[in-house]
Amino acid sequence: MKVLCIGSMNLDHVYMMDHIVAPGETEAVNEIKNFLGGKGMNQSVALAKAGANIYHAGMIGPDGLVFLDACKEHGVNGDYIRQIDEFTGHAIIQIDKNAQNCILLYGGANQKLTAEYVDEVLAGFETGDILLLQNEVNMLGYIVDKAYEKGMQIALNPSPFNEKLNEVDMTKISIFLLNEIEGGQITGLVDPKEIIASMKEKFPKAKIVLTLGKDGAMFAEGNTEFYQPIFPVKAVDTTAAGDTFTGYFLAGLSEGMAIPDVLKMSAKASSIAVTRPGAVPSIPLRKEVEEALK
Numbered sequence: 001m002k003v004l005c006i007g008s009m010n011l012d013h014v015y016m017m018d019h020i021v022a023p024g025e026t027e028a029v030n031e032i033k034n035f036l037g038g039k040g041m042n043q044s045v046a047l048a049k050a051g052a053n054i055y056h057a058g059m060i061g062p063d064g065l066v067f068l069d070a071c072k073e074h075g076v077n078g079d080y081i082r083q084i085d086e087f088t089g090h091a092i093i094q095i096d097k098n099a100q101n102c103i104l105l106y107g108g109a110n111q112k113l114t115a116e117y118v119d120e121v122l123a124g125f126e127t128g129d130i131l132l133l134q135n136e137v138n139m140l141g142y143i144v145d146k147a148y149e150k151g152m153q154i155a156l157n158p159s160p161f162n163e164k165l166n167e168v169d170m171t172k173i174s175i176f177l178l179n180e181i182e183g184g185q186i187t188g189l190v191d192p193k194e195i196i197a198s199m200k201e202k203f204p205k206a207k208i209v210l211t212l213g214k215d216g217a218m219f220a221e222g223n224t225e226f227y228q229p230i231f232p233v234k235a236v237d238t239t240a241a242g243d244t245f246t247g248y249f250l251a252g253l254s255e256g257m258a259i260p261d262v263l264k265m266s267a268k269a270s271s272i273a274v275t276r277p278g279a280v281p282s283i284p285l286r287k288e289v290e291e292a293l294k
């Protein structure tokens, strides 16, 4: 089974701060670092490091060729990535002393996907293959419709949550991977159990994975539910923690692992990622995750 991620690639400019700057405030930066990121690429790398057969598609500018090297380095098939005459997407990320972040996103080339390009990419995939999407590229509604027509299983991480998701027919989604804030935005609810109940009612055939930060993660599908607590660690940078969880979860699922084992592996991978700076470089290899689980 192949996994295709049509997703973002961002150059992440990370500013380490005492605290995240507030409106009207000027704050000195303690350290600046540059990493490869983008929710799409982070999740593709997590899938690859977990051992999945992952293809990444999306657009970069001439300043983003480094993503092609990263694909080769990490085992992501990057043959569908197209270079266009636009700036590569970038993110300005502030990280405070408690490892919390806030992110400013410039879409750039990520927002230049066309129907023709999407058709060309999807032509390489078939019924049963998994398509993974986040909300950092354009054409989401079109991509979902076309992939659904082909009989692909569609996994959606509706992040960042905004009005662009209105174009997506959510009834075509097979797997939702979302955090409690996104779950709240979709359902209008706050309590995780109520979010899960409402998601099940709205999307009765879907698998739902709800991550709850320090409170762990919940899984639901029909009458089956599982809970996975976090593995507590000292976090230095939480960027890409959710992306790592998502990538590992889909990798485990595509291998046919039992859901409680998939959840445990994903939580462990994510707990390792937060102990390291950056997005792509923070994602652990499957071997490390399995060692840590012993």
Ligand code: RIB
Binding pocket: 008, 010, 011, 012, 036, 037, 038, 039, 042, 090, 091, 103, 105, 136, 239, 240, 243, 279
């Ligand atoms: O989820 C983390 C990612 O969000 C960062 O790598 C940044 O690029 C933004 O897309």
